[in-house]
C-alpha cells in the first residue's frame with residue numbers, strides 16, 4: 001500500500017516536482033502551501049490546501065481528515081542572500097513555524113518526516129567533495145536555520161520516535177522532463193533561471209558574483225542536481241523510514257561547475273550568447289560546495305539520472321522558453 005502523504009510547501013519548485021512524481025507512482029498526496037512563493041498552477045487543484053505553516057489548527061485538521069501517514073516538509077524561506085539582510089524572517093519561518101508543524105506531527109503520531117535541509121549547513125567546508133561527517137558550521141542565517149531544525153529533529157526522533165530524513169540538497173536545478181512544470185521564483189535569485197531570463201531578453205545581463213574566489217576560474221563552484229532526482233530521493237526516504245530512524249544524506253551529483261562554466265554550458269545548450277558583467281562577491285557565498293553522494297546512494301538506494309549539466313540546463317531551457325512568464329502563461 002502506498003502512503004498518504006502531506007507535502008508542505010508542495011506548490012513550490014522542488015515540492016511541485018515531488019508531488020508530480022509521488023502521484024505518478026501511485027501515492028495519495030495532499031499539498032499544504034500558503035502560496036507565498038508557490039503557484040497553484042503547479043499542482044492539481046483537488047489536492048491543494050491553502051494554509052500557513054504556523055496555522056496549527058488547519059494543519060491538524062488536514063492531517064487528521066486525510067489520515068496522513070508521512071509528511072514531506074519543503075516550506076521555508078530559501079534565499080541565502082536575503083537571509084543575511086533579513087535574518088528575522090528566516091528564524092521565524094524556518095525555525096519557529098517548523099516547530100509549530102512538528103508539534104502537530106508529534107501530536108498526530110506521524111512517524112515519517114522528510115525535511116529539506118541544505119549543503120548551506122556545512123558553511124565553508126575544509127574539503128570537497130563534502131561527506132556527511134563534515135562539521136556543520138553555517139556561514140549565513142539560512143544555513144543556520146536549517147541546522148537548528150536538523151538538531152530539533154534529532155532530539156524528536158530520540159524522544160518521540162519520529163523517523164526523519166534530513167536531505168541536504170546541493171543546488172536544485174532543471175525542470176520536469178515533459179515540460180509541464182519548472183522553476184518560477186519571484187524574485188528569481190538562482191543562477192540558471194537568471195541566465196535563461198537574460199537569454200530570453202527579460203534581463204539586460206547576468207552578474208557574476210565574485211571573480212576572486214580560490215577556484216580555477218575565480219568564480220564559485222556548485223553541484224547542480226536535477227529537481228526530479230531530488231524528488232525521487234524524497235520518495236525513497238519516505239518509504240524506508242522507520243519510527244525513530246535518523247537519515248542524514250547529501251543530495252548532489254558529486255560534480256561541481258563554476259559560474260563561468262554554467263554560463264558556457266547554457267550558451268552551448270541554447271546556441272545563444274549570454275551578456276554578463278563581473279560584480280563583487282555576494283554575502284554568504286562559500287567558494288565551493290560539491291557533494292559526495294555515496295551515503296544517499298547506499299542508504300536510500302538512490303541513483304541520480306541526470307549527471308550532465310547540459311542535460312539539466314536543457315530541461316530548464318525547455319520550460320523557460322515555453323513559459324517566459326513562468327506559471328502566468
Ligand SMILES: NC(=O)c1ccc[n+]([C@@H]2O[C@H](COP(=O)([O-])OP(=O)(O)OC[C@H]3O[C@@H](n4cnc5c(N)ncnc54)[C@H](O)[C@@H]3O)[C@@H](O)[C@H]2O)c1
Pocket residue numbers: 008009010011012013014015032033034035036037038039051052053054073074075076077078093097116117118119168169170171172173185
Ligand atoms: N532550491 C534549492 O536549490 C534548494 C537547495 C537546498 C535546500 N532547499 C530547500 O528546499 C525547500 C524547497 O525549495 P524551493 O526552491 O522549492 O523553494 P520554493 O520557495 O519554491 O518552495 C517553498 C514553498 O513553501 C511555501 N511556503 C513558504 N513558507 C510557508 C509558510 N509559512 N506556510 C506555508 N507554505 C509556505 C512557499 O509558498 C513555496 O511554495 C526549501 O526548504 C529550501 O530551503 C532548496
Ligand SMILES: O=c1ccn([C@@H]2O[C@H](COP(=O)(O)OP(=O)(O)O[C@H]3O[C@H](CO)[C@@H](O)[C@H](O)[C@H]3O)[C@@H](O)[C@H]2O)c(=O)[nH]1
Pocket residue numbers: 078079080118119120169170171172189190191192194206207208209210220221222259282285289
Ligand atoms: O545572479 C547570480 C546568481 C547567482 N550567482 C552565483 O551562482 C551560484 C549559485 O547561486 P544560486 O543559484 O543563488 O544558489 P545558492 O546561493 O548556491 O543557493 C541555492 O543552493 C543552496 C545550496 O547550495 C540552497 O541551500 C539554497 O536554498 C539555494 O537557493 C553562487 O555562487 C552565486 O554567487 C551569480 O554569480 N549571479
